[in-house]
Amino acid sequence: SLAPLTRNFCIIAHVDHGKTTLSDRLLQYTNTVSQRVLTEQHLDSMDLEKERGITIKMHPVVMNYPAKDGKTYKLHLTDTPGHVDFSYEVSRSLAACEGALLLIDAAQGVEAQTVANAHLAFQQGLKVIPVINKIDLPSANLELCMKQLEDILTIPAEEAILASGKSGIGIQDILEAVVTRVPPPRWTDYPTLRALVFDSKYDSYRGVISYGRVFSGTIKAGEMMVLMSTGQKSEVKEVGVFRPGMEKVSHLGPGDVGYIVSNIKSTDEIKIGDTITHSQKPAADMLPGYKEVRPMVYCGLYPLESDDYEKLKVALGKLRLNDSALVYSSESSVALGFGFRCGFLGLLHMEVVQERIRREYDVEIISTYPSVVYKVKKHGGTVLEVDNPINLPDPGSIEEISEPTIKAAIHIPNEFMGDILSLIMEKRGTCDHTDTLDGARVMLTCTLPLNEILVDFNDRLKSITRGYGSMDYELGEYRVSDLVKMDILVNQDPVDAFASIVHRSKAEGQGRALCEKLADIIPPQMFKIAVQAAIGGKIIARDNVREMRKDVTAKCYGGDISRKRKLLDKQKEGKKKMKQIGRVSIPPDAFIQVLKTN
Numbered sequence: 318s319l320a321p322l323t324r325n326f327c328i329i330a331h332v333d334h335g336k337t338t339l340s341d342r343l344l345q346y347t348n349t350v351s352q353r354v355l356t357e358q359h360l361d362s363m364d365l366e367k368e369r370g371i372t373i374k375m376h377p378v379v380m381n382y383p384a385k386d387g388k389t390y391k392l393h394l395t396d397t398p399g400h401v402d403f404s405y406e407v408s409r410s411l412a413a414c415e416g417a418l419l420l421i422d423a424a425q426g427v428e429a430q431t432v433a434n435a436h437l438a439f440q441q442g443l444k445v446i447p448v449i450n451k452i453d454l455p456s457a458n459l460e461l462c463m464k465q466l467e468d469i470l471t472i473p474a475e476e477a478i479l480a481s482g483k484s485g486i487g488i489q490d491i492l493e494a495v496v497t498r499v500p501p502p503r504w505t506d507y508p509t510l511r512a513l514v515f516d517s518k519y520d521s522y523r524g525v526i527s528y529g530r531v532f533s534g535t536i537k538a539g540e541m542m543v544l545m546s547t548g549q550k551s552e553v554k555e556v557g558v559f560r561p562g563m564e565k566v567s568h569l570g571p572g573d574v575g576y577i578v579s580n581i582k583s584t585d586e587i588k589i590g591d592t593i594t595h596s597q598k599p600a601a602d603m604l605p606g607y608k609e610v611r612p613m614v615y616c617g618l619y620p621l622e623s624d625d626y627e628k629l630k631v632a633l634g635k636l637r638l639n640d641s642a643l644v645y646s647s648e649s650s651v652a653l654g655f656g657f658r659c660g661f662l663g664l665l666h667m668e669v670v671q672e673r674i675r676r677e678y679d680v681e682i683i684s685t686y687p688s689v690v691y692k693v694k695k696h697g698g699t700v701l702e703v704d705n706p707i708n709l710p711d712p713g714s715i716e717e718i719s720e721p722t723i724k725a726a727i728h729i730p731n732e733f734m735g736d737i738l739s740l741i742m743e744k745r746g747t748c749d750h751t752d753t754l755d756g757a758r759v760m761l762t763c764t765l766p767l768n769e770i771l772v773d774f775n776d777r778l779k780s781i782t783r784g785y786g787s788m789d790y791e792l793g794e795y796r797v798s799d800l801v802k803m804d805i806l807v808n809q810d811p812v813d814a815f816a817s818i819v820h821r822s823k824a825e826g827q828g829r830a831l832c833e834k835l836a837d838i839i840p841p842q843m844f845k846i847a848v849q850a851a852i853g854g855k856i857i858a859r860d861n862v863r864e865m866r867k868d869v870t871a872k873c874y875g876g877d878i879s880r881k882r883k884l885l886d887k888q889k890e891g892k893k894k895m896k897q898i899g900r901v902s903i904p905p906d907a908f909i910q911v912l913k914t915n
């Protein structure tokens with residue numbers, strides 16, 4: 318076997334620290350790809366991912382590297398998604414490797430995302446090789462980076478490789494470090510085939526393509542394989558590697574990373590983290606670390622134009638083909654019409670999906686307030702999971718409600734400490750400890766309810782710290798909390814799109830703000846109408862919609878007749894699209910405006 322001459326590694330980095338540029342350099346140095354192809358690839362990268370601070374995900378790729386020891390090594394570079402919403406996926410990509418290059422931008426230093434990903438790499442037992450990148454920059458501060466490496470990541474500074482992906486400095490040092498410091502493939506002695514599935518893609522010609530790392534045994538076309546988490550069998554149609562284009566090979570053996578095409582029809586059936594084995598001679602146990610991923614954040618998505626419902630449905634279906642973490646089912650709302658209840662891994666995942674629907678599928682959508690998944694324990698012991706306030710059972714039947722929390726690492730310049738601590742308190746969080754990063758920055762480790770960071774936490778963090786603060790988080794435990802359902806009533810009728818689950822201490826303030834906003838946005842009505850916030854029938858806040866004069870043309874004092882005509886037509890048109898909430902007609906716009914301005 319070639320396993321001793323194989324190395325598996327990945328690159329972990331904060332967005333913009335130079336992962337793409339450096340990866341391209343490695344491919345170029347090892348003659349895996351020509352300069353011309355590289356430029357094209359680079360231009361193809363998704364703008365959206367860049368804007369949202371997610372690094373672009375690439376195919377795994379195999380390179381041949383003739384090392385200084387005279388031997389030629391097979392180096393598999395696996396990519397990892399860069400954001401914590403995808404921390405399970407990151408952990409599975411890391412599990413496909415024995416080592417990781419940890420990139421640090423020499424001018425920026427260590428960022429929250431770098432720390433989070435470095436911890437995931439340590440947890441997976443990977444050899445971490447620190448690379449201080451962009452040393453060509455005049456603003457590079459090597460001393461600071463070295464100190465941060467030791468203080469924050471507890472990695473000895475002398476292990477750092479100085480590099481510049483842009484100028485091509487340190488490329489050979491990096492490849493040598495991969496060969497000499499990263500251990501050869503582990504677990505090759507296991508008696509049967511075990512391959513880790515760390516990603517999958519849908520290809521319209523070939524169907525589902527799994528990306529896998531073989532630990533032991535070999536896999537080739539014609540064999541029957543089994544996915545161990547479900548027991549599902551399928552025939553292997555083709556195996557191959559990315560060089561960086563797809564290249565068919567006779568088999569994949571221990572240490573290899575590549576693709577597997579089988580007759581599986583849908584990405585739903587391929588679970589990330591699953592183990593592939595042979596159906597004839599199956600493995601006794603799965604590779605460690607498999608988990609079922611479940612959405613953490615839900616919201617309703619509705620087309621702005623009801624004619625776009627079908628388009629939205631198609632868009633969600635297509636997005637899901639390559640994103641099995643996205644779940645959805647149809648729902649309807651009195652206020653917003655027909656749409657979908659969608660579940661996401663986290664807030665960023667939610668934003669990215671919404672943006673893609675707008676940009677790539679050209680559907681204008683509105684989303685309801687995001688909700689986390691609450692655990693509701695009823696008297697008698699039954700526990701329900703509730704992701705939509707509308708489904709919360711009768712308050713009298715509830716014993717307690719628990720909410721998910723997160724463990725956050727927040728990096729900020731020292732001088733903002735007081736303001737950030739107040740923000741954390743306001744968001745019902747606690748600061749568990751603080752670490753000094755260097756003379757000027759601190760890291761706060763906090764516990765916060767996930768619900769509280771959904772709307773504006775990150776924006777507030779950025780604005781308080783003038784853009785210098787960064788945050789990363791992982792999911793924590795569920796904890797019991799004093800949560801209640803707040804209804805918004807328009808003329809005594811509840812409006813489903815505005816129901817929410819809130820902490821009792823915040824209900825009144827939030828209720829008042831929402832009533833005010835709604836009362837302001839709903840156009841004047843023929844009679845007096847109250848907008849109220851209520852908890853279990855008890856009114857906690859109220860506001861009134863303005864009353865209107867009946868004759869809409871009255872305000873066109875002596876105006877020309879065509880102007881009056883237009884106004885009347887407009888009113889008629891408006892009537893058609895009005896949403897009926899009890900006796901009150903409300904233009905659908907009003908709801909959208911309220912949801913938008915939050």
Ligand code: GDP
Nearest residue numbers: 332333334335336337338372451454481482483
């Ligand atoms: P990624 O988001 O981590 O994949 O980062 P990219 O490779 O796309 O690089 C982000 C930005 O930094 C781009 O504008 C690059 O041109 C620039 N960059 C990348 N590597 C270097 C480097 O070594 N030196 C300098 N000066 N700039 C770099």
